[in-house]
Amino acid sequence: xxxxxxxxxxxxxxxxxxxxxxxxxxxxxxxxxxxxxxxxxxxxxxxxxxxxxxxxxxxxxxxxxxxxxxxxxxxxxxxxxxxxxxxxxxxxxxxxxxxxxxxxxxxxxxxxxxxxxxxxxxxxxxxxxxxxxxxxxxxxxxxxxxxxxxxxxxxxxxxxxxxxxxxxx
Numbered sequence: 001x002x003x004x005x006x007x008x009x010x011x012x013x014x015x016x017x018x019x020x021x022x023x024x025x026x027x028x029x030x031x032x033x034x035x036x037x038x039x040x041x042x043x044x045x046x047x048x049x050x051x052x053x054x055x056x057x058x059x060x061x062x063x064x065x066x067x068x069x070x071x072x073x074x075x076x077x078x079x080x081x082x083x084x085x086x087x088x089x090x091x092x093x094x095x096x097x098x099x100x101x102x103x104x105x106x107x108x109x110x111x112x113x114x115x116x117x118x119x120x121x122x123x124x125x126x127x128x129x130x131x132x133x134x135x136x137x138x139x140x141x142x143x144x145x146x147x148x149x150x151x152x153x154x155x156x157x158x159x160x161x162x163x164x165x166x167x168x169x
Contacts, residue, residue, distance in 0.1 A: 021123055024080065025116035032086060032115065033108040040093050041100055049093075053086035073135075078126050081118040085111045 036049035057079065064077040092107035 018123070021116075021119060025119065028080070028082070029085070029112045029115040032082065033089060033104075033111040036086065036089055037093075037104055037107060040103070046093050047090050049086035049089040050083060053082035056080075056082050075126050078122055081122050082115070084118055085115040088114055 032049065032053065036052055039048045039052075040046070060077070060079045064074075064079055067077050068074055088110045089107045092110060093103055096102040096106060
């Protein structure tokens with residue numbers, strides 16, 4: 001569980017939501033499918049993926065509460081949606097009990113397709129990520145990744161810009 005929740009940016013901080021979404025989608029769908037299928041194959045216990053996803057969801061809600069307690073807005077952390085994809089995987093396990101290869105193929109495909117979809121809907125509901133990014137920069141980011149206000153139009157009247165424009169003409 002610790003390995004999975006730290007793969008990609010497991011909590012969608014709204015300042016880097018779409019960047020972390022891409023990394024998250026690949027790592028999380030892979031790790032959910034591989035971890036749960038591995039466990040199912042060696043223990044034979046159905047319902048494992050859903051249990052796994054529930055633990056990660058609760059863990060993330062606790063983290064969301066902690067950030068909120070620190071004074072960040074309630075939607076600074078968007079909790080990822082793991083549970084529906086995990087339920088699909090458990091359903092696939094039930095439907096393919098006799099053929100483990102089909103579990104890996106069909107279950108992995110369902111998780112890989114559904115997890116990014118659910119989380120894209122999740123992120124579309126978050127208020128403007130740029131607004132949140134400038135108001136509440138994430139303190140754990142290294143300085144070179146901290147979002148800065150764009151300086152558009154600041155140097156229009158500078159001698160360097162005018163000289164460059166004149167020489168270009």
